[in-house]
Each structure stands twice: as C-alpha cells, then as structure tokens.
Amino acid sequence: MVLIFFGTLDQAQFGIRRVQALYFQNFLTFWQYPDNWFFGKYLGWLSLPIAGGYLIGPLMVLNLLAAHFRYFRFKIKNLGLLLIHSGILLLIVGQGVADLYQKDYYLWLDEGASSSFSQSFQHDELVIIDTSLEDTVAVVSIPAETLPKQQFINIPQFPFQVKVLTYYPNSVVRKSTQNRPITTLIPTPTAGVGASMGLVPEPIPPTRKDDERNLPSTIVEIQTPMGSLGSWLLNTAFEGRIPDQTFEYEGHTYQIALRIKRNYLPFTLTLLDFDHKLYPGSDIPREFTSWVKVEDHASGEIREAKIFMNHPLRYGGYTFYQASFGNQGSASMFQIVTNPGWLIPYFALTLVSLGLIYQFGITLGYFLKRRFTI
16 A cells, blocks of 8 residues: 555656656665655655565565465365465466566557567667668667666677767757757767757756657767777657668678667568547547558468457467557557466456355355255
C-alpha cells in the first residue's frame, strides 16, 4: 500500500514510465518531499525509504509458500485452496517474468507500406552503417544512454574510432547565429548537416510526460590513424527529415546517425487496408481495424490477418496490438510486444477459477445436503 501510494503521488511529476522504474522495478527507492508542496522549502530534505517492487514481489512469494507449508493440511475438501494459492503464486511469478523480459515496440505503417523493423518507445541508438558491401550492410549499434559514459568508442569491425564530444538527453537544434543563451560550451560540428547549415544543439530539460519524447543530440568525431575525418551533429529528429549523413574512408562509404532504437523482425509486415469508425457527432474512435500481410523470410510463409481492438495478432513470438491511427485514417500504429511468459497468466487464472469453483461447489453441496436432509 505504501509503495502504490507514493508511486501514485510521484506519477504526476515524473510520469508513469519513470515511476515504474523507480518504484516497481527496483529493490529500494526513496520518496523525496516535493519542493512545490506546502512547507516544501523546509521539508525538501525529507527522504522516505520505500521497499520496491523487486523486493516486495519475492517477499510475497516467500510469505505465501511459508504460510502454505506451515498451515495447509492436505484434505480432499482443501483441494480448491491448493489450486487457488497455486494460481496466485503463478500470477506473481508471471508478472516478474513479464517485468524482466517483456519488450515493447511500436510500428507506424501507411496503407500499402511494409516494414521489417519496429522502434522503441524510449530508447535511442547511435548507428554506423557500412553501405559499401554487396547485397548486405554492416550495422553497428551503440545504445544512446551509454554515450555520456564514454569518451572514445572502439569498433572492432571498422578501422576507426568514435570520439563523443558532447551528448544531451533532450535538446533542440538551432542556427549557431541565432541569439539564444547557451549555458555550456558546445563544440562546433565540422562536417555533415551541422557544418553545412551552421547548426548546433541546445540542451533543454528532459521531458517526463508520457505523451512526449526526448530528442537527444550528440556531436561525435571520427578519428583514424591518419587523423580526424571531422565531427558530426546527430539528432533523433533528423531521421526521415534530412538526407543521410555519410563519410568515406579506405574506399568504404559509411552512414552515421542518432535514431530511435530499432528492433528487426524475422518477417515483413504489410498494411493492406485500414478502417476506423467514430462515435456519431464526435472525433472519438469507436473501433479501428487493420488488415495486414505477414511474409516470413525463413519459411516463405505468407499469412493475412485482421488486427483490431482486443484482438491482437500473434506470430513468431511477437504480439501485434492495434494501438492508434493517424494521417487522416490512412495510417495505423501497432504496439508490438515480446513476452516469453505470456501464457502464465492464463494458466494462473485457470487454476484460480477451478479452485474457486471446487471450493464453493463443496460448500454449496454441504448446504444443499443439510437443507434436504432436514
């Protein structure tokens, strides 16, 4: 109760994703008295330790097992209790598996468009791509959150290293001639779009709103044994808006970018058609439906399916949910989930249901027996 209470309080200022990480995906967290509350000027030092979800979950499992072995005595009339407790235990374990291993991505598709990759909701990546190879490309991905911790990045696959000059978790890109305050010394890019258009990044406070996304920026320098090839300004907002930034070295052409992290699928998804209906007299969607085609690269299987609200498509370990739509009703957004323990809640609820039916059935039987014998 304490964990949920304080987690709910902080959700207003931190957003649900950060609260999940701080409170429920942690062993121990600390609640800080907000400065904007009453007497916040005097109580801002107050910090309350709270047991996190990763501590409470195992303790609940341990408590359930200990209570079961301490008090439970197997009798045929107690079989329902055994099933109920087993189902509850399985539910807790299933939630732990989902929390540790579930991954969520999204995919936007216009009608007639296809894609073989999805994108992360929160994570970004620095990618360097060798586009000179025949029939394939070599892609090296570096998680964006690791960039502030690294000054030099050695890439065994490529004959150069990357020097991180600066990194901002959230930023706007502006002309370097614009008269805006800069609170820190920002390197000037010497190559790519940053140099040609005179652009520099300006750091801004990271957003914590659930419906907004941070736009990180970085300036990286490519260093070779022969010297520097220049420094590039990279920003996730550039993806799809400006031409690819490239450089050449030892006869190879490389593309460099900071983009939303991709998850490549072992198949191609095509949006054949999309339809949506609104409630009369409003812009509130009543239902929206996507007709898709799945083309498996390995098996050659081609499958068509319909995805609509509460009716996802499951294929190859991925679950596709109908999440949203846009572009005046001609584009569809899918939430893609991978969860190796997705069947566990079904087994758990089945056990609980059978246990309840059995336990209340026995009670009903005793009641009817006494009633009719009288």
